[in-house]
Amino acid sequence: MIALPTCLIPVALPMPATLGAVNVYLVRGPNGAALVDTGMDDASSRTALVAALAAYGLSLGDLGAVVCTHYHPDHCGLGATFVDAGAEVMMSAVDTASLAAFFDDPASDSRRSTFFGRHRVPAEFEERVTAMFPFFRSLQEPFRPTRTIADGEIVNLAGITFEVLHTPGHTRGHVCLLEPESGVLLTGDHVTPGEATHVSMREEAIGADPLGAFLESLERVRALGPRVGLSGHGEPIPDTAIRADEILRHHAARIARVAASLEPLPVGAYDLCLKVFGERRKALARWLAMSQTLAYLEHLVAEGRAIEVAIEHGLAYRSRG
Numbered sequence: 671m672i673a674l675p676t677c678l679i680p681v682a683l684p685m686p687a688t689l690g691a692v693n694v695y696l697v698r699g700p701n702g703a704a705l706v707d708t709g710m711d712d713a714s715s716r717t718a719l720v721a722a723l724a725a726y727g728l729s730l731g732d733l734g735a736v737v738c739t740h741y742h743p744d745h746c747g748l749g750a751t752f753v754d755a756g757a758e759v760m761m762s763a764v765d766t767a768s769l770a771a772f773f774d775d776p777a778s779d780s781r782r783s784t785f786f787g788r789h790r791v792p793a794e795f796e797e798r799v800t801a802m803f804p805f806f807r808s809l810q811e812p813f814r815p816t817r818t819i820a821d822g823e824i825v826n827l828a829g830i831t832f833e834v835l836h837t838p839g840h841t842r843g844h845v846c847l848l849e850p851e852s853g854v855l856l857t858g859d860h861v862t863p864g865e866a867t868h869v870s871m872r873e874e875a876i877g878a879d880p881l882g883a884f885l886e887s888l889e890r891v892r893a894l895g896p897r898v899g900l901s902g903h904g905e906p907i908p909d910t911a912i913r914a915d916e917i918l919r920h921h922a923a924r925i926a927r928v929a930a931s932l933e934p935l936p937v938g939a940y941d942l943c944l945k946v947f948g949e950r951r952k953a954l955a956r957w958l959a960m961s962q963t964l965a966y967l968e969h970l971v972a973e974g975r976a977i978e979v980a981i982e983h984g985l986a987y988r989s990r991g
């Protein structure tokens with residue numbers, strides 16, 4: 671068992687369908703209580719959160735502050751509930767903008783499915799993926815955070831100070847929170863104990879190499895070497911530097927596989943995705959594989975190891991040789 675500071679209490683909340691569970695963290699300090707991440711806007715998740723708070727004599731309205739590590743629904747799904755209850759709800763400026771775009775521009779769903787109209791995907795893939803986004807939107811209350819937070823900022827949660835680390839990659843505005851006293855890092859989805867962190871290609875990240883940003887911010891966490899990592903998913907991470915290193919090596923191996931799949935003649939990203947990840951039955955798994963493949967390709971292009979080629983109705987990739 672890893673000893674956690676008594677001020678930080680992990681609360682595992684269920685997610686619908688087969689999405690598993692998300693951890694949120696209750697912070698109890700001299701000035702009351704706060705929360706890091708919220709869980710989804712889903713009845714069973716809300717019930718579990720209310721019950722967990724009640725065990726400490728707290729209700730949703732007692733939390734003075736809420737930090738959302740990033741804008742995904744499992745991390746800020748109940749944002750409006752807490753804003754309405756009078757809490758200070760914090761998120762990075764970049765993810766605040768991404769969250770707004772997710773709600774304000776539902777037409778972007780079909781753009782996300784065809785990967786911004788730049789990549790040829792089968793019609794059946796496009797249809798199934800486009801149908802997926804309204805479901806995710808239903809798990810998220812629309813809201814505007816009341817405060818934006820940035821790298822290096824100190825936030826006070828219930829009388830305990832945390833340092834904000836901007837850790838882009840999983841999302842462009844993802845943040846981790848360091849509690850310097852105990853050496854605990856709240857890692858959100860930046861460092862996870864199970865599957866290696868997912869890095870998507872997003873429309874706003876075109877030309878920005880999100881995987882490169884992720885690897886850099888993961889190096890930063892490795893160098894920082896927090897004693898314990900508390901992740902958005904799974905058990906506490908006993909040595910965050912070692913786990914960061916494993917994730918770095920996982921992505922390095924995948925990047926090498928994508929690079930090895932390139933040919934002198936242009937190949938579409940969808941075909942490269944099938945070569946590297948294989949067929950995936952579920953729409954979400956296929957979309958994640960494709961967006962990750964694009965993140966690898968964008969990284970290889972940024973490093974000068976792949977060439978992006980315009981073909982009819984989109985883009986393809988070829989090796990340098």
Ligand SMILES: [Zn+2]
Pocket residue numbers: 740742840859
């Ligand atoms: Zn996430």
